Amino acid sequence: MATATTATPPTSTESDWTKPQAMAIPKEGYFTRQDGRYGPIYPRTPACYGFTLIAKIKPGREDAIRAYGKTIENAIADIPDALAALKLHYLRWVLFDIGKDTYFMYQGIFDTDFDKYTEDAVSLFTKLGLNTTFENLEGFPEDWKTNAPAFVRFVREHQCPSFLEYGEYPFVTADEIKKALKLKAAFADMLDLMQ
């Protein structure tokens, strides 16, 4: 099953956040095939873990998908840590046309290997009602709530791996960034108290 590619990952030091790093990635999306519970694992890069899903939407569903942006905005305003389990940095949702068809691009940058927490993500999507968006995509499994493997298969079939990723502060997790900002704030408070 292993299909080692000729490309090798750059020798990187994950701990050196001071030195920006770029990583070119083979077409398959990984250097050496390593399987997780649901298939090959994509590597952590200087820009952390992530995926880019691109899927054609069902005709006439563009407005429904676009409206869902507001739903997510409100959900996060109500419950700011609603997506905390995914350990996200950023999400980007984009709609674009190719010819007469419209495509949905879902790009996520996060700190966990998606393969490890797949079921948690599916569960979270159910709670947030993300199905209303995903069910507008062609080929999305109708029984996805009870059929995690089918959901995962859809995600993997529509994943377009990056061939280049770059990190200005490579491999730094969102938690580390938040800790650093907290420390900075704590030092500022301390300096205030020293006046």
Place this chain on the structure above:
Amino acid sequence: MSILQQSHLTPTDLGKQIDQPASLDFNDIQHFLMSRPPARAARYEFLSFKSGSQGRAWLTGLIDKVGTANAVGSNVTDSRWVTIGLTWNGLRALGVTEESLATFPEEFRQGMAARADILGTTGANHPDHWAGGLSSPNLHAIVILFARDVAERERCRREHETYVAQCGGVELLSALDLEAIPPFDHAHEHFGYRDRLSQPVIEGTGVEPTPGSGSPLKPGEFFLGYPDEEGAFAGMPQPEILSRNGSYVAYLKMEEHVGAFRDFLRAHGETPEQQELIAAKLMGRWRSGAPLVLAPDKDDPTLGADSQRNNDFNYAKMDAYGYGCPLGAHIRRMNPRDTAVNMNRRKMIRRGGTYGPALPEGVPDDGIERGIAAFVGCASLVRQFEFAMNVWTNDPKFHELGNERDPICGTQDGTFDMTIPKRPIRKKIKGLPAFTTIRGGAYFFLPGISALRYLVSLSDGV
């Protein structure tokens, strides 16, 4: 790590727990994941069928001996309890059609040995080293015998030996005898840790969870054909009669290197008290069972033995930074409680016991293999068991630890660490040795009684 010892449940309790009205089919479900009989000895036999007809003939004569949840719960006079599990290859050998076989989940079809990279059973733990035919496609079935004592086990062993010889065409690939180790007044394993302190309870069984153990879980987390925690009925292999009331179990035989463990404690603690503290930090509990979250500085054996208190704690509020229980301690990895999401979708029922003789304190390691041979029961191997192995046990980055695996049951090769948070500066143990080695494992399906009857009704070449 479930240890064969005196049950926490008295025989009367066992009778009581299934008197409750419930929708669970206690007459069809095998007792194995439902109740824990008071066994002090056990034997696991790993079998291969030379032909479908011979396998079915063997199974036909055994079905009536398999303990249902109802029979085991209500009959306190029993002295032996039988469970039967089948591998995917075993189902095929018994005549299940290819069409039906294809409806089983992929991880079960592949079998545990093929999932080694995912489980992290690499290096010395790799299936290539497993003995007893466990990683062979010829492994078709397991018979799990729990017995009240060694004499009863031996009687059953002889009886089954005679029966297998009569049937013909059923080969014993290997067997493992298990016995509880002293002291017999509480469940524990070879390192001396009290066990069975945190076990999920199934809704509809009438059993009350101990404080801190969470609410009873929906039966669909453990038995096929019932709603699970998300309210759904997970996909059932077809035909439905084959999978209803069935469960999957992952078997693991794990050698415990008691000499290496005690050497490690001595190397990291000058006094017996310091050594006990190191032992507690690895586990997250003192060997008495007292949890570090509730007893961070000093052992409290009374707390350890008190089931109303010894599991009643959380991490996020009570020990967020791990000053009591390290983030990477065994119990904090295997049950992160309120520091992980969807915990009710990751619960498993553990059964099993200790094998090999106890190594007395102060005696050098005698080289005899000893350890735990346990089963993890669930409705989805990939979601429950494989997640626990892949993430909780062997993911070096779990809890942002960076370079750690479970110190007790993770795959260790001397390159991983163990961080013990401590004020003002944490203590880091570099190059943790392996205290355990996986010596075997397999995935089995535990069919309901109707499914066993369905299997013996099959014929070859259909």
